[in-house]
Amino acid sequence: VEADPVPDAVRPTASASESELRAALVRSIARVHARGWCEATAGNFSAVATRDPLRLLVTPSGVDKGGLAPGDFVTVDARGEASSRSAGRPSAEVGLHVALVEEAGAGAVFHTHSPWATLLGERFLAAGGIRLGGYEMLKALAGRTSHDQEHHLPILANTQDLPALAARVRGLVRAEPGLCGFLVAGHGLYAWGGGIDEAARHLEALEFLLGLVGRRARLDPFPVPAPQEIP
Amino acid sequence: VEADPVPDAVRPTASASESELRAALVRSIARVHARGWCEATAGNFSAVATRDPLRLLVTPSGVDKGGLAPGDFVTVDARGEASSRSAGRPSAEVGLHVALVEEAGAGAVFHTHSPWATLLGERFLAAGGIRLGGYEMLKALAGRTSHDQEHHLPILANTQDLPALAARVRGLVRAEPGLCGFLVAGHGLYAWGGGIDEAARHLEALEFLLGLVGRRARLDPFPVPAPQEIP
Amino acid sequence: VEADPVPDAVRPTASASESELRAALVRSIARVHARGWCEATAGNFSAVATRDPLRLLVTPSGVDKGGLAPGDFVTVDARGEASSRSAGRPSAEVGLHVALVEEAGAGAVFHTHSPWATLLGERFLAAGGIRLGGYEMLKALAGRTSHDQEHHLPILANTQDLPALAARVRGLVRAEPGLCGFLVAGHGLYAWGGGIDEAARHLEALEFLLGLVGRRARLDPFPVPAPQEIP
Amino acid sequence: VEADPVPDAVRPTASASESELRAALVRSIARVHARGWCEATAGNFSAVATRDPLRLLVTPSGVDKGGLAPGDFVTVDARGEASSRSAGRPSAEVGLHVALVEEAGAGAVFHTHSPWATLLGERFLAAGGIRLGGYEMLKALAGRTSHDQEHHLPILANTQDLPALAARVRGLVRAEPGLCGFLVAGHGLYAWGGGIDEAARHLEALEFLLGLVGRRARLDPFPVPAPQEIP
Numbered sequence: 001v002e003a004d005p006v007p008d009a010v011r012p013t014a015s016a017s018e019s020e021l022r023a024a025l026v027r028s029i030a031r032v033h034a035r036g037w038c039e040a041t042a043g044n045f046s047a048v049a050t051r052d053p054l055r056l057l058v059t060p061s062g063v064d065k066g067g068l069a070p071g072d073f074v075t076v077d078a079r080g081e082a083s084s085r086s087a088g089r090p091s092a093e094v095g096l097h098v099a100l101v102e103e104a105g106a107g108a109v110f111h112t113h114s115p116w117a118t119l120l121g122e123r124f125l126a127a128g129g130i131r132l133g134g135y136e137m138l139k140a141l142a143g144r145t146s147h148d149q150e151h152h153l154p155i156l157a158n159t160q161d162l163p164a165l166a167a168r169v170r171g172l173v174r175a176e177p178g179l180c181g182f183l184v185a186g187h188g189l190y191a192w193g194g195g196i197d198e199a200a201r202h203l204e205a206l207e208f209l210l211g212l213v214g215r216r217a218r219l220d221p222f223p224v225p226a227p228q229e230i231p
Numbered sequence: 232v233e234a235d236p237v238p239d240a241v242r243p244t245a246s247a248s249e250s251e252l253r254a255a256l257v258r259s260i261a262r263v264h265a266r267g268w269c270e271a272t273a274g275n276f277s278a279v280a281t282r283d284p285l286r287l288l289v290t291p292s293g294v295d296k297g298g299l300a301p302g303d304f305v306t307v308d309a310r311g312e313a314s315s316r317s318a319g320r321p322s323a324e325v326g327l328h329v330a331l332v333e334e335a336g337a338g339a340v341f342h343t344h345s346p347w348a349t350l351l352g353e354r355f356l357a358a359g360g361i362r363l364g365g366y367e368m369l370k371a372l373a374g375r376t377s378h379d380q381e382h383h384l385p386i387l388a389n390t391q392d393l394p395a396l397a398a399r400v401r402g403l404v405r406a407e408p409g410l411c412g413f414l415v416a417g418h419g420l421y422a423w424g425g426g427i428d429e430a431a432r433h434l435e436a437l438e439f440l441l442g443l444v445g446r447r448a449r450l451d452p453f454p455v456p457a458p459q460e461i462p
Numbered sequence: 463v464e465a466d467p468v469p470d471a472v473r474p475t476a477s478a479s480e481s482e483l484r485a486a487l488v489r490s491i492a493r494v495h496a497r498g499w500c501e502a503t504a505g506n507f508s509a510v511a512t513r514d515p516l517r518l519l520v521t522p523s524g525v526d527k528g529g530l531a532p533g534d535f536v537t538v539d540a541r542g543e544a545s546s547r548s549a550g551r552p553s554a555e556v557g558l559h560v561a562l563v564e565e566a567g568a569g570a571v572f573h574t575h576s577p578w579a580t581l582l583g584e585r586f587l588a589a590g591g592i593r594l595g596g597y598e599m600l601k602a603l604a605g606r607t608s609h610d611q612e613h614h615l616p617i618l619a620n621t622q623d624l625p626a627l628a629a630r631v632r633g634l635v636r637a638e639p640g641l642c643g644f645l646v647a648g649h650g651l652y653a654w655g656g657g658i659d660e661a662a663r664h665l666e667a668l669e670f671l672l673g674l675v676g677r678r679a680r681l682d683p684f685p686v687p688a689p690q691e692i693p
Numbered sequence: 694v695e696a697d698p699v700p701d702a703v704r705p706t707a708s709a710s711e712s713e714l715r716a717a718l719v720r721s722i723a724r725v726h727a728r729g730w731c732e733a734t735a736g737n738f739s740a741v742a743t744r745d746p747l748r749l750l751v752t753p754s755g756v757d758k759g760g761l762a763p764g765d766f767v768t769v770d771a772r773g774e775a776s777s778r779s780a781g782r783p784s785a786e787v788g789l790h791v792a793l794v795e796e797a798g799a800g801a802v803f804h805t806h807s808p809w810a811t812l813l814g815e816r817f818l819a820a821g822g823i824r825l826g827g828y829e830m831l832k833a834l835a836g837r838t839s840h841d842q843e844h845h846l847p848i849l850a851n852t853q854d855l856p857a858l859a860a861r862v863r864g865l866v867r868a869e870p871g872l873c874g875f876l877v878a879g880h881g882l883y884a885w886g887g888g889i890d891e892a893a894r895h896l897e898a899l900e901f902l903l904g905l906v907g908r909r910a911r912l913d914p915f916p917v918p919a920p921q922e923i924p
Binding site for chain 1: 262266365366367368371376377378379428431432433435436438439442443446447
Binding site: 031035140216 | 732734881
């Protein structure tokens with residue numbers, strides 16, 4: 001893993017024309033869908049088109065993520081409301097995307113529902129999060145330069161009260177600067193970055209690390225044999 | 232997950248020309264096959280072309296589901312008999328499809344053989360079903376608006392007496408309105424919806440939830456550490 | 463699963479021109495490779511071009527199975543020797559293919575190295591085989607018409623003495639008519655059929671069933687809850 | 694598995710024009726990426742363009758491995774320094790690649806981060822390595838002609854001091870001739886060969902064998918039933 005070390009959790013969003021941004025979102029979402037992390041219309045994805053005023057491209061509500069086209073995204077403002085020219089209805093979770101753009105400086109936000117994110121969020125909710133440490137893959141998270149730097153992945157309880165959840169997300173991001181993701185228990189993972197590529201990198205790295213935690217449960221009773229007895 | 236909440240288990244089938252319907256079935260089955268849920272010619276799929284009189288497009292018996300063409304489907308009537316113009320023989324399980332179209336208002340029925348559906352149906356048969364609760368993915372099932380609304384996935388014993396199985400399916404659907412799927416023990420999953428997209432969404436959501444149940448078996452002895460010891 | 467019930471383990475090979483046969487082999491092997499069952503040049507595949515005299519198309523030795531072309535197959539005779547016009551060297555295991563063609567009437571033989579085939583062959587070698595019963599997928603094996611008909615998958619010990627292994631295969635096929643596959647412990651699976659499609663169907667069905675056996679090991683300590691406690 | 698038996702761990706690199714070499718690297722990396730072994734920009738890959746003086750093509754630092762183009766590779770010399778014409782910055786781990794080219798005669802080096810390589814390296818670090826024996830897939834490793842020939846996969850502790858790690862790699866390769874791979878604990882796998890095809894074959898074979906070790910942990914409490922009770 002060789003992410004460039006950067007001082008903050010996210011890098012500034014590179015300028016890109018909106019049509020390039022839409023095309024990049026389509027490519028990145030297709031790859032996420034192919035991994036099985038947004039089955040059954042699950043998941044939502046956004047990228048910042050302009051910051052001042054905020055214009056955020058977001059996936060429409062209730063659509064399959066396996067075959068999006070560049071024109072499918074809805075444009076919303078800082079209140080999460082769709083512009084008059086948008087065809088669809090924005091994802092119901094758009095308020096969480098706006099919260100991450102405003103509080104964490106995110107330029108792109110990816111929300112997925114993988115099996116491990118769903119299960120491990122449920123399993124570790126009482127502990128408040130999962131501390132990930134000792135893996136080289138941690139260096140794919142912006143600002144980490146060594147496998148020895150522990151990363152905390154917070155877990156929030158799930159709720160259908162999305163404004164309340166967005167408020168908790170704002171509080172979480174203020175309390176733990178340098179975050180690039182969190183779990184919602186029994187629900188899924190939010191990951192973000194300065195732009196689409198970094199959001200995708202954070203998503204893949206966090207999913208990989210969650211996969212390690214899940215697989216370790218199977219290995220834990222596996223005794224380490226003495227060298228002459230391996231394996 | 233952002234399925235539109237609807238009052239009933241299935242939405243009315245959108246009108247579509249039969250050639251569009253055939254093309255949509257081909258695309259949807261190809262995706263199911265790519266996930267490994269209908270290996271070795273397993274599985275069968277149908278969609279309603281007209282309701283009155285019933286004309287149902289169904290996959291032919293014994294064919295590989297990895298390379299279907301729009302012309303491959305057999306048209307059957309309400310007795311499950313192929314029209315004279317159909318080339319192939321309909322799936323032997325066509326009677327279950329007709330039962331679901333008539334009793335549950337299904338516009339499309341997908342029957343798959345995934346490993347988890349096969350194994351968990353076998354494992355939980357004595358309990359009569361699996362209660363799924365607490366997961367955001369439940370909202371992908373029509374009519375569910377919260378992760379807290381429990382969903383019951385019934386399990387029927389397997390049999391080669393298909394008319395008897397179809398009769399049990401009719402009874403099940405009448406007894407539990409709002410169903411969108413059931414398991415046949417050691418056999419697989421039936422999922423349906425108002426149209427092809429909804430049937431596919433229900434299939435993916437139920438398979439995802441079964442995958443959680445299966446993976447949890449591996450996590451269950453996994454002790455939740457105190458926060459300072461995570462992971 | 464809706465394989466046509468047939469009285470014998472294999473159906474007669476449909477006549478096909480050799481160029482069609484080569485194209486069908488390429489397509490079928492590509493699909494097997496995509497499933498990860500012949501990594502690192504592992505596996506070998508054959509199909510009968512003519513029976514009298516025997517001309518068998520077989521994959522060459524030591525090649526990657528991810529990008530075969532129709533011209534890559536080697537033609538061998540009943541002694542497993544390549545015709546003078548063949549470019550490559552036939553697979554070292556060609557003698558087992560000839561044995562299955564001659565003793566079992568196979569028209570196509572697929573040999574793969576999946577993780578479950580490798581591990582379960584090792585694990586159950588002492589028992590001589592695995593009895594598969596109770597699964598609908600058994601009906602994908604030629605001649606089975608019910609999930610209740612048990613299927614025996616024999617396991618042979620691995621050896622580098624291929625003529626000796628071929629002789630044991632001949633004995634096995636004579637002793638257990640109706641076989642369509644066997645395991646070699648720590649090595650992989652042989653599956654065959656009357657033609658390429660049936661060999662592929664048997665391969666997929668046996669791999670699916672082995673996957674169930676492997677996954678059940680994880681579920682076995684999973685207690686079945688009383689109905690009111692599910693899951 | 695039918696790798697040609699060769700006396701040494703690696704075969705001499707076939708001559709190939711640099712543009713063919715770049716195209717072959719692109720194809721091989723795409724396949725590795727599709728398997729999920731280099732998520733989130735993880736992994737690095739190299740191939741020898743000329744040996745005297747050494748000109749090594751290597752993936753640039755910090756890029757996604759899912760869509761490389763032939764022009765993306767950086768050319769470095771024996772000190773790991775990029776030629777003036779190279780656009781990007783070479784991978785930070787390029788010193789390990791040079792060490793393997795010089796000490797092990799590698800013509801191509803593939804470094805990946807799969808879940809099993811990461812976890813099993815961590816799990817068995819105290820034992821110094823994993824002894825792999827009894828599997829036919831071992832014959833995909835150059836120089837092995839039988840499943841009975843044990844293969845040792847060494848494990849090094851992870852560190853961010855890459856010159857120190859490169860020195861340990863040189864010592865390891867001198868001490869254990871015939872190696873074609875090693876693990877870095879909690880980090881990933883290095884595999885190499887005389888050329889790109891052999892490096893890819895060694896990578897796939899070692900990943901397959903690690904997958905067996907990981908899956909066996911799940912099977913180990915699985916009791917072998919008496920023959921009449923199988924499964």
